[in-house]
Amino acid sequence: MxxxxxxxxxxxxxxxxxxxxxxxxxxxxxxxxxxxxxxxxxxxxxxxxxxxxxxxxxxxxxxxxxxxxxxxxxxxxxxxxxxxxxxxxxxxxxxxxxxxxxxxxxxxxxxxxxxxxxxxxxxxxxxxxxxxxxxxxxxxxxxVEPVSCAVHGIRRIGVEAGERFLVMGAGTMGLIMQQLLQRAGALVTVADRNAGRLPRASALGAAAVVTDPGELDGETFDASVDCTGAAPAIEAAFDRLRRGGRLLVFGVAPEQERVSLSPYRFYNDEITVVGSMAVLHSYGAALDLVASGAxxxxxxxxxxxxxxxxxxxxxxxxxxxxxxxxxxxxxx
Ligand SMILES: [Zn+2]
Ligand SMILES: [Zn+2]
Known part of the structure; x- marks a missing residue:
């Protein structure tokens, strides 16, 4: 063959x-x-x-x-x-x-x-x-496989109706994450340095789209999801969290990469950071979601x-x- x-x-x-x-x-x-x-x-x-x-x-x-x-x-x-x-x-x-x-x-x-x-x-x-x-x-x-990775990630971070999420990255994974989070009742802002990717995020129902979270003028989020694996994006996602916020590290960074995050904020603002690795008992659910048109x-x-x-x-x-x-x- x-x-x-x-x-x-x-x-x-x-x-x-x-x-x-x-x-x-x-x-x-x-x-x-x-x-x-x-x-x-x-x-x-x-x-x-x-x-x-x-x-x-x-x-x-x-x-x-x-x-x-x-x-x-x-x-x-x-x-x-x-x-x-x-x-x-x-x-x-x-x-x-x-x-x-x-x-x-x-x-x-x-x-x-x-x-x-x-x-x-x-x-x-x-x-x-x-x-x-x-x-x-x-x-x-x-x-279904990339969707099943996103399903596992969402199970890791959790989502409640009405929560404000920031998704970093409007590539395939960011847009899948956006759609699933919205389906769960979240209001999702999508950021991507590549402005050409943002109209698609808007068309899919993003609450707002930006090329740089710095444009958000003080707006903060209940949770953010990094779908880029890039250190500056992870740092921006963290910095935009409100007190009690949660960060999901979903994108794949190079193994030696390091980020700069405030330990004071972990303590004082009770920030939670979670990771998500591939697929775990989430493939069948992802198939059902794809079949349902989610x-x-x-x-x-x-x-x-x-x-x-x-x-x-x-x-x-x-x-x-x-x-x-x-x-x-x-x-x-
Ligand atoms: Zn893959
Ligand atoms: Zn084993």
Missing amino acids: RAVVVDRPGSVRVGDVPDPTPGRREVVIKVGACGICGTDLHIADGHFPPTPYPIVPGHEFAGEIVELGPDVRGGWAIGDRVAVDPSLFCGYCDPCRSGRGNLCANWGATGDTVDGAFAEYVAVPSATCHRLPGELTYAQGAL IDTDALVTHSLPLERFTEALDLMRGGTGLKIQVVPGGE
């Missing part, structure tokens, strides 16, 4: 690799669509520590079951349309055994630590498959490219062009 192969950091190609064969309790999926995200750039560049090389990346995907391995449970059949939770938790480490598999000591994910879905076919555990409702396209199914998926998927143009897709992503870029191996 054809697949994207990262042979080693910095070396990305589309080439021929053997078709996957399903192991015990695995199924083979014919990939319908697979989204590119920041993690794929990190994998291509060698900046994602868990990834071994060579690897076929791709962890945001949906497709059709075309082969069943031995002992597959769950009633799956050839032809079933599925979206796939990429999580591969070991099940026996302490975090797994205490219900926090996303913090697994042996963390893995399809497309991050084993071959993924920038390919015609991918083998996955049948237990990670979720049935894709008939009205959803594969493009929509491939958005997320405007048309507003998010801006590019759809065939597998053979993967490096071009990667360059678009790197250049910050558009929002979600998806690869469609079958040419949907």
Whole structure:
């Protein structure tokens, strides 16, 4: 089959690799669509520590079951349309055994630590498959994974009706976060240095949009969510919190990055800072939300490219062009 192969950091190609064969309790999926995200750039560049090389990346995907391995449970059949939770938790480490598999000591994910879905076919555990409702396209199914990360993040920070939120970043994740928070009754202000991204946030119902939280003229928030991973944005998100406020660090910063936050405010204003890592029992809920129309998926998927143009897709992503870029191996 054809697949994207990262042979080693910095070396990305589309080439021929053997078709996957399903192991015990695995199924083979014919990939319908697979989204590119920041993690794929990190994998291509060698900046994602868990990834071994060579690897076929791709962890945001949906497709059709075309082969069943031995002992597959769950009633799956050839032809079933599925979206796939990429999580591969070991099940026996302490975090797994205490219900926090996303913090697994042996963390893995399809497309991050084993071959993924920038390919015609991918083998996955049948237990990670979720049935894709008939009205959803594969493009929509491939958005469930980023939505499931946002669902986990929102569960971490919490939201109540009428709360004012500041979301830093109007990329795919920021706009997903915005929509889910609004759905929960929050009033959301969205900030992004790139003014070209703000009209979309406005169209999706933002209470206000700004290129710089400094423009907000003293306005403060019950909670803020950083979806950029950039230190100045995290600091601005913190500085805009009112007393008793909460900050969710959701964007992925480089491992060595440091931020400057006032410990006096942690103390005096009882500020809470929480982190959120990937997906935890949130994939099914995200699929239901996408199916219910809670997320405007048309507003998010801006590019759809065939597998053979993967490096071009990667360059678009790197250049910050558009929002979600998806690869469609079958040419949907
Ligand atoms: Zn991703
Ligand atoms: Zn584990």
